[in-house]
Amino acid sequence: MAILFFLLHLLAISLSVYGDAFIGVNIGTDVTDIPSPTEIVALLKAQSIQHVRLYDADRAMLLALAHTGIRVTVSVPSDQLLGIGQSNATAANWVARNVLAHVPATNITAIAVGSEVLTALPNVAPVLVSALEFIQSALVAANLDQQIKVSTPHSSSLILDSFPPSQAFFNRTWDPVMVPLLKFLQSTGSYLMLNVYPYYDYVQSNGAVPLDYALFRPLPPNREAVDANTLLHYTNVFDAVVDAAYFAMSYLNFTNIPILVTESGWPSKGDSSEPDATPDNANTYNSNLIRHVLNNTGTPKHPGVPLSTYIYELYNEDLRTGPVSEQNWGLFYANGGPVYTLHLTGAGTIFANDTTNQTFCVAKNDADTKMLQAALDWACGPGKVDCSPLLQGQPCYDPDNVVQHATYAFNAYYQKMGKSLGSCDFKGVAIVTTTNPSHGSCIFPGSSGKNGTSINGTTQAPSPANSTVSGCLSQYYKGGSFTTTLIFVALFFSSVVVL
Structure with missing residues (x-):
């Protein structure tokens, strides 16, 4: 009983x-x-x-x-x-x-x-x-x-x-x-x-x-x-x-x-x-x-x-x-x-x-667009990210907006820096996620895919052989504003991003 x-x-x-x-x-x-x-x-x-x-x-x-x-x-x-x-x-x-x-x-x-x-x-x-x-x-x-x-x-x-x-x-x-x-x-x-x-x-x-x-x-x-x-x-x-x-x-x-x-x-x-x-x-x-x-x-x-x-x-x-x-x-x-x-x-x-240890750095959807633009310009300039896949006609050009382009650049920098602490912040407009932001033929660095090639444990998106960083920068610096914008961006992020 x-x-x-x-x-x-x-x-x-x-x-x-x-x-x-x-x-x-x-x-x-x-x-x-x-x-x-x-x-x-x-x-x-x-x-x-x-x-x-x-x-x-x-x-x-x-x-x-x-x-x-x-x-x-x-x-x-x-x-x-x-x-x-x-x-x-x-x-x-x-x-x-x-x-x-x-x-x-x-x-x-x-x-x-x-x-x-x-x-x-x-x-x-x-x-x-x-x-x-x-x-x-x-x-x-x-x-x-x-x-x-x-x-x-x-x-x-x-x-x-x-x-x-x-x-x-x-x-x-x-x-x-x-x-x-x-x-x-x-x-x-x-x-x-x-x-x-x-x-x-x-x-x-x-x-x-x-x-x-x-x-x-x-x-x-x-x-x-x-x-x-x-x-x-x-x-x-x-x-x-x-x-x-x-x-x-x-x-x-x-x-x-x-x-x-x-x-x-x-x-x-x-x-x-x-x-x-x-x-x-x-x-x-x-x-x-x-x-x-x-x-x-x-x-x-x-x-x-x-x-x-x-x-x-x-x-x-x-x-x-x-x-x-x-x-x-x-x-x-x-x-x-x-x-x-x-x-x-x-x-x-x-x-x-x-188990996967796959993380990505993406732009915050509600971030100020001017802040995003400044961060994007820094990543593609002083940050030495290869932004050529964002050029018109390239795999990551569409959708053509600052949030999507910044996401690509932020993540490329984050992966290049070995996902180190502080490399995904950009003055508070970026955030780490485990959701792979790749879409269509646009394969983001750090992701696994047939169009990507693994480099030092991460995956780099393919880019045209003749593309250069300066070619990507021309997409964002127009009308003679390159010098002043670059100086502003460098000053703005010099104390924020770990180099």
């Missing part, structure tokens, strides 16, 4: 998370020159990312995500919680404006109400459950409650005595909130949203937590952590924290609420007091995390039970305050270039740059 109950319990958890585990990404916006929503979505599609979490419900972003099929978690910013938690009408208006206005074109599947409210904004805690209930009521009225789940992300610091996991419990100060919150999640078939950061567990442990244990690196059996009460073996911090949350819910008599990890990651750069915030460690952690999740490994307490996770985060947020690490959790720079190349062999198609 006990075995049957255990199996049914596992089945209930598996069904409640709707199939296999997924990897998603958080999209923060504290970024200088943040890409446009269209460019962000292009990066998501190029990297095969099908799940994203927004920290708000930005209209432009939701419109850009429409008709992509990407599953979206929108958020109620914490500073709006007091109003929503005290007024059913305010909550209904928020849902109408930020959800109903976008579905079904945009595939909104969850609403995260606030973020780490109990630990970061305790004064708002008394209205947290009301906010969830009011938003849920609005979804029920719109017949969307089965499609869209409502929850609120918690910091793992809410869990006390997290090891051994079997002895963990939530900070009892918050029992008056946690008990009705868990009842809400249980009754609506939602999940406990949890932010899990082994980096901080490692840093704050004063050496008690081995780095390998935090990074999912293999441990010999004698170094695995063992829960003496359950005899479960733990090979990584991530699983131990998640299981601590499961046990903490069990302590309050809730045993059938699944967990969704809304944030997890590792910083790639830190200050002098953060020596383990490195690209190699960030790569190791996120690569291992992705494999762990997509393999449906589960945790020692719930093996094989899907544990979907959102990586923190898509872009480095250079505007965030605090230590250097706060600005360096991203997988990509704002220009679309990868901060590091993930090692994901055998982990599916997510994050395409890990």
Whole structure:
């Protein structure tokens, strides 16, 4: 009988998370020159990312995500919680404006109400459950409650005595909130949203937590952590924290609420007091995390039970305050270039740059045309790019506009410079993409194609034998303006492009 109950319990958890585990990404916006929503979505599609979490419900972003099929978690910013938690009408208006206005074109599947409210904004805690209930009521009225789940992300610091996991419990100060919150999640078939950061567990442990244990690196059996009460073996911090949350819910008599990890990651750069915030460690952690999740490994307490996770985060947020690490959790720079190349062999198609390493530099569609023209002139002049394929009658002349011609020139320079950091910026009018911009007979440098020839690992577009760089420049410098324009362009870009 006990075995049957255990199996049914596992089945209930598996069904409640709707199939296999997924990897998603958080999209923060504290970024200088943040890409446009269209460019962000292009990066998501190029990297095969099908799940994203927004920290708000930005209209432009939701419109850009429409008709992509990407599953979206929108958020109620914490500073709006007091109003929503005290007024059913305010909550209904928020849902109408930020959800109903976008579905079904945009595939909104969850609403995260606030973020780490109990630990970061305790004064708002008394209205947290009301906010969830009011938003849920609005979804029920719109017949969307089965499609869209409502929850609120918690910091793992809410869990006390997290090891051994079997002895963990939530900070009892918050029992008056946690008990009705868990009842809400249980009754609506939602999940406990949890932010899990082994980096901080490692840093704050004063050496008690081995780095390998935090990074999912293999441990010999004698170094695995063992829960003496359950005899479960733990090979990584991530699983131990998640299981601590499961046990903490069990302590309050809730045993059938699944967990969704809304944030997890590792910083790639830190200050002098953060020596383990490195690209190699960030790569190791996120690569291992992705494999762990997509393999449906589960945790020692719930093996094989899907544990979907959102990586923190898509872009480095250079505007965030605090230590250097706060600005360096991203997988990509704002220009679309990868901060590091993930090692994901055998982990599916997510994050395409890990296997192909094919990236291209393209002009931003919404960039100022004068800036684009200046950058194009520089690339074809001082940048020493062979722009002859852009001449009239040549393969890349059409379409004849500054965006398309600049894209070719930018990419040719980027490939010539070995895709080095800073070689795809051009004063903010260029961005890195994994989408091959080649079209028709116009084969871009760096792409693979029967019309291209590989040079030093990249592919150069074919060009007529007698074409010269000066021939391309004549396309852009007319009416005696060559000298003054060239001087302006050289000055404008001398401090921007890495030569």
